[in-house]
Amino acid sequence: xxxxxxxxxxxxxxxxxxxxxxxxxxxxxxxxxxxxxxxxxxxxxxxxxxxxxxxxxxxxxxxxxxxxxxxxxxxxxxxxxxxxxxxxxxxxxxxxxxxxxxxxxxxxxxxxxxxxxxxxxxxxxxxxxxxxxxxxxxxxxxxxxxxxxxxxxxxxxxxxxxxxxxxxxxxxxxxxxxxxxxxxxxxxxxxxxxxxxxxxxxxxxxxxxxxxxxxxxxxxxxxxxxxxxxxxxxxxxxxxxxxxxxxxxxxxxxxxxxxxxxxxxxxxxxxxxxxxxxxxxxxxxxxxxxxxxxxxxxxxxxxx
Amino acid sequence: xxxxxxxxxxxxxxxxxxxxxxxxxxxxxxxxxxxxxxxxxxxxxxxxxxxxxxxxxxxxxxxxxxxxxxxxxxxxxxxxxxxxxxxxxxxxxxxxxxxxxxxxxxxxxxxxxxxxxxxxxxxxxxxxxxxxxxxxxxxxxxxxxxxxxxxxxxxxxxxxxxxxxxxxxxxxxxxxxxxxxxxxxxxxxxxxxxxxxxxxxxxxxxxxxxxxxxxxxxxxxxxxxxxxxxxxxxxxxxxxxxxxxxxxxxxx
Ligand SMILES: [Zn+2]
Numbered sequence: 436x437x438x439x440x441x442x443x444x445x446x447x448x449x450x451x452x453x454x455x456x457x458x459x460x461x462x463x464x465x466x467x468x469x470x471x472x473x474x475x476x477x478x479x480x481x482x483x484x485x486x487x488x489x490x491x492x493x494x495x496x497x498x499x500x501x502x503x504x505x506x507x508x509x510x511x512x513x514x515x516x517x518x519x520x521x522x523x524x525x526x527x528x529x530x531x532x533x534x535x536x537x538x539x540x541x542x543x544x545x546x547x548x549x550x551x552x553x554x555x556x557x558x559x560x561x562x563x564x565x566x567x568x569x570x571x572x573x574x575x576x577x578x579x580x581x582x583x584x585x586x587x588x589x590x591x592x593x594x595x596x597x598x599x600x601x602x603x604x605x606x607x608x609x610x611x612x613x614x615x616x617x618x619x620x621x622x623x624x625x626x627x628x629x630x631x632x633x634x635x636x637x638x639x640x641x642x643x644x645x646x647x648x649x650x651x652x653x654x655x656x657x658x659x660x661x662x663x664x665x666x667x668x669x670x671x672x673x674x675x676x677x678x679x680x681x682x683x684x685x686x687x688x689x690x691x692x693x694x695x696x697x698x699x700x701x702x703x704x705x706x707x708x709x710x711x712x713x714x715x716x717x718x719x720x721x722x723x724x725x726x727x728x729x730x731x732x733x734x735x736x737x738x739x
Numbered sequence: 740x741x742x743x744x745x746x747x748x749x750x751x752x753x754x755x756x757x758x759x760x761x762x763x764x765x766x767x768x769x770x771x772x773x774x775x776x777x778x779x780x781x782x783x784x785x786x787x788x789x790x791x792x793x794x795x796x797x798x799x800x801x802x803x804x805x806x807x808x809x810x811x812x813x814x815x816x817x818x819x820x821x822x823x824x825x826x827x828x829x830x831x832x833x834x835x836x837x838x839x840x841x842x843x844x845x846x847x848x849x850x851x852x853x854x855x856x857x858x859x860x861x862x863x864x865x866x867x868x869x870x871x872x873x874x875x876x877x878x879x880x881x882x883x884x885x886x887x888x889x890x891x892x893x894x895x896x897x898x899x900x901x902x903x904x905x906x907x908x909x910x911x912x913x914x915x916x917x918x919x920x921x922x923x924x925x926x927x928x929x930x931x932x933x934x935x936x937x938x939x940x941x942x943x944x945x946x947x948x949x950x951x952x953x954x955x956x957x958x959x960x961x962x963x964x965x966x967x968x969x970x971x972x973x974x975x976x977x978x979x980x981x982x983x984x985x986x987x988x989x990x991x
Pocket of ligand 1: 687688
């Protein structure tokens with residue numbers, strides 16, 4: 436008995452020393468870490484590439500090409516998240532014939548990590564969305580749709596924390612107001628909650644409780660409504676909240692030439708990005724982390 | 740034993756490391772990558788899609804009818820050839836279903852101009868055109884409305900001054916867009932008569948500002964898609980040659 440205890444203690448001691456050495460080393464010269472966020476939005480069942488006679492979209496898009504691009508990016512950096520900001524459904528006969536099954540199966544093949552829900556994802560009713568869930572191996576994140584009185588109850592999460600290379604990445608989802616946009620018979624008892632209030636809750640949880648290093652909002656609110664400045668949009672959300680690092684948007688099919696930088700309520704920078712629609716573009720945002728505090732004291736640099 | 744300890748210690752160490760020292764974001768790089776034809780296709784993904792694509796294409800590209808001219812929803816003021824075709828197709832194809840279930844006939848059809856999503860092209864017409872004209876999964880519903888409520892429907896049409904597709908209803912406006920005459924199946928509208936109005940479930944839900952479907956004297960869901968009415972109509976006709984007519988006009 437005693438001998439065994441001793442051996443154990445001895446082994447513990449040795450391990451400690453060894454690890455301690457490694458630990459100390461990592462304190463002084465930790466290599467910087469890189470997290471890659473890839474994203475799409477409003478793909479609208481565009482599984483095939485556009486043909487040669489499709490105007491400015493000609494010969495662009497196509498999920499098989501996107502798959503090889505993502506595969507190469509993952510080879511280069513395995514610490515990659517792949518996200519979609521909603522409106523996966525509706526736009527080509529693939530959806531009409533198969534009800535979204537192919538879209539979800541293909542996104543699973545591409546190893547999407549999470550998606551939020553767009554208004555068109557209700558086009559076959561909330562039951563139609565529910566029916567395709569078994570084909571999705573990724574998570575549905577929605578913090579401001581209360582599904583508790585619907586068939587979707589417990590099938591979505593408000594947020595998820597992904598850990599890549601020790602970096603905690605909190606992702607939460609936001610959906611657009613459905614009333615007036617989607618027939619009530621389609622979304623049934625889904626309740627829409629205020630995106631700003633919900634974002635304040637989410638960022639508090641993700642920052643304080645979950646201790647995330649990076650907070651991403653996956654939004655289908657729309658980029659900006661110039662004609663309707665009171666309407667909540669990604670730009671308004673970015674300015675009204677704090678602790679969000681990146682808003683990945685959708686709904687307005689906005690082709691930005693580069694991500695937009697907005698000052699949040701604390702005067703810190705937030706990136707707002709959207710990549711148009713139909714799988715024509717893939718957004719790629721790389722976040723570099725360092726463990727040395729002195730660097731961050733000078734603030735982060737944004738290269739866009 | 741030793742391995743177990745090592746494992747626990749590692750975890751302990753990693754965690755204590757994290758507590759002592761967070762990671763700091765130092766740099767962000769963002770860009771958009773266009774998916775172009777210079778990218779190779781992932782074979783596994785492509786092979787998965789192929790049989791589904793072939794099935795859809797075979798089904799969509801079989802020729803159903805012929806169209807001698809292009810019909811666009813922008814040709815015509817208060818009624819258009821393509822809108823008339825759609826509303827008439829919903830009438831002729833839905834009525835037998837409605838009649839067999841209720842014993843009643845559909846009295847009129849109302850769709851929305853915005854719901855016409857593509858032109859009827861010139862040449863061979865396939866199912867693909869039906870999907871392009873009507874990509875949404877909307878179903879035909881029949882709403883029982885009293886003549887009084889039909890007035891609200893007519894007011895909507897005269898106020899919008901738009902070529903919302905109608906069938907069996909005839910509406911004539913005067914120079915100042917007041918209703919000069921309105922008939923259903925050639926007869927003046929009676930205040931207390933019940934009319935069976937076919938429309939889409941989308942419009943029944945009050946979309947496009949069509950709030951006059953509620954309250955009503957009954958709703959009949961046909962489980963028949965508007966697109967299928969169009970496809971069934973294509974199937975029955977050799978040549979599709981819809982016309983702009985006098986169903987909804989303004990006397991100038
Ligand atoms: Zn969309």
